[in-house]
Amino acid sequence: MSVQFEPITGRYMHLDLFGRKHRLYVEEAGEGTPLLCLHTAGADGRQYRALMNDERVTRRHRVIAFDMPWHGKSSPPSGWHNEEYQLTSAQYTTMILEIMTALELDRPILIGCSIGGRIALHLALEHPTAFRAIIGLQAGAHVDPYYDLNFLHRPDVHGGEVSAAIVSGLVGPDAPDHERWETLWHYMQGGPGVFKGDLYFYKLDGDIRSRVAEIDTRRCPLFLLSGEYDYSCTPEETLAVAKSIPGSEVAIMKGLGHFPMSENPKEFLKHLLPVLERIGQAASAVAG
Amino acid sequence: MIEALKARVNDDEALVRRGRYLTTTFLLEVGEATSLISIFEGRIVSVTSGPFVMPSSSFALRAPEAEWQKFWSSRPPPGSNDLMALIKRRVLKAEGNLQIFMANLRYFKEALAKLRPAGA
Numbered sequence: 299m300s301v302q303f304e305p306i307t308g309r310y311m312h313l314d315l316f317g318r319k320h321r322l323y324v325e326e327a328g329e330g331t332p333l334l335c336l337h338t339a340g341a342d343g344r345q346y347r348a349l350m351n352d353e354r355v356t357r358r359h360r361v362i363a364f365d366m367p368w369h370g371k372s373s374p375p376s377g378w379h380n381e382e383y384q385l386t387s388a389q390y391t392t393m394i395l396e397i398m399t400a401l402e403l404d405r406p407i408l409i410g411c412s413i414g415g416r417i418a419l420h421l422a423l424e425h426p427t428a429f430r431a432i433i434g435l436q437a438g439a440h441v442d443p444y445y446d447l448n449f450l451h452r453p454d455v456h457g458g459e460v461s462a463a464i465v466s467g468l469v470g471p472d473a474p475d476h477e478r479w480e481t482l483w484h485y486m487q488g489g490p491g492v493f494k495g496d497l498y499f500y501k502l503d504g505d506i507r508s509r510v511a512e513i514d515t516r517r518c519p520l521f522l523l524s525g526e527y528d529y530s531c532t533p534e535e536t537l538a539v540a541k542s543i544p545g546s547e548v549a550i551m552k553g554l555g556h557f558p559m560s561e562n563p564k565e566f567l568k569h570l571l572p573v574l575e576r577i578g579q580a581a582s583a584v585a586g
Numbered sequence: 587m588i589e590a591l592k593a594r595v596n597d598d599e600a601l602v603r604r605g606r607y608l609t610t611t612f613l614l615e616v617g618e619a620t621s622l623i624s625i626f627e628g629r630i631v632s633v634t635s636g637p638f639v640m641p642s643s644s645f646a647l648r649a650p651e652a653e654w655q656k657f658w659s660s661r662p663p664p665g666s667n668d669l670m671a672l673i674k675r676r677v678l679k680a681e682g683n684l685q686i687f688m689a690n691l692r693y694f695k696e697a698l699a700k701l702r703p704a705g706a
Contacts, residue, residue: 444670444673444674445670445673446684449684449685454685454689455685455689456689459689459691459692460688460691462692463691463695464670464691466668466692466695467667467668467669467671468668471661471662471667526664527664527667528664529664529665529668529670529671529674530674532664532665533664
């Protein structure tokens with residue numbers, strides 16, 4: 299009997315971010331146009347495991363996912379034990395651009411979900427020429443807090459258990475059980491206070507409502523895909539963003555929730571592959 | 587209908603095991619109808635229907651009947667499929683000592699979902 303290995307390679311990258319040394323875990327698979335993937339709050343790059351294992355994606359794309367500092371197999375920076383982690387828009391933007399430079403990615407396609415979808419909107423606005431195209435999953439301009447975030451990090455509530463329990467209903471009803479629970483397991487594994495620190499960006503610092511209409515899709519094509527069952531970033535919120543940005547393209551994915559690439563990859567790829575195809579065709583047309 | 591909770595929860599061995607450190611009484615309000623649900627180490631020991639004069643509970647979950655009916659349908663529509671979805675829409679009010687609710691959030695979500703049609 300022979301073992302089977304996935305075609306994913308993982309490496310640790312040493313990178314200075316915000317003036318501090320970081321050790322970051324980066325995974326990739328495939329060859330071709332770089333496709334940089336951003337995970338959701340409180341999770342890690344494993345959310346993109348299915349994209350990296352799908353030959354329809356990897357035969358034309360170099361799919362790259364990194365775990366943000368404090369997440370997955372990336373470490374928090376030295377000194378973390380006396381700090382409160384809080385993600386800001388400025389840090390998140392810097393992190394993505396620095397990682398692109400370090401990996402020498404030439405105008406990648408960016409795909410980001412939830413907080414990754416939000417920062418995708420920031421990047422579409424502020425750094426449009428750095429990307430070939432931007433795909434925002436579950437991307438809204440703002441989400442109001444709807445529970446007391448302090449419950450995510452206090453000693454009498456298990457942080458991993460509560461984080462997964464809070465997001466469990468965001469998974470769509472048709473998700474296969476093993477993908478649903480894999481997705482929730484990542485939340486259960488999050489470090490103390492990390493999900494909460496990410497939500498500082500999502501619910502407070504990263505509000506882009508007042509500027510989102512300024513995104514110019516002629517400089518960078520923008521695709522928005524959102525799951526029908528997401529009550530964090532609702533389809534209505536994504537549709538409102540799309541309506542305010544001329545040239546943006548939007549689709550609501552039936553039966554899917556907040557973690558499309560991880561909770562139900564088979565269904566999600568039916569929506570993603572045509573988008574990647576179109577981005578590829580547009581690039582060929584320009585090159586031709 | 588709420589009475590069915592006792593047998594359905596207690597018959598789920600894994601759910602009872604996950605609730606083994608949970609002993610409390612909470613109040614469930616379905617429109618005008620109230621129930622006190624007592625849990626001992628993960629097992630539901632009683633479901634008592636109101637009205638009550640002075641109900642004591644650690645916390646209360648209150649929502650209009652129509653909202654609970656959607657939540658308890660076999661395939662709840664978006665926005666009605668989860669307790670947090672109801673809270674987000676401000677139709678479910680969670681009040682009282684919510685530490686108990688949040689520390690056992692998966693338990694309470696799965697317990698209350700037991701009132702969906704069997705097999706859902």
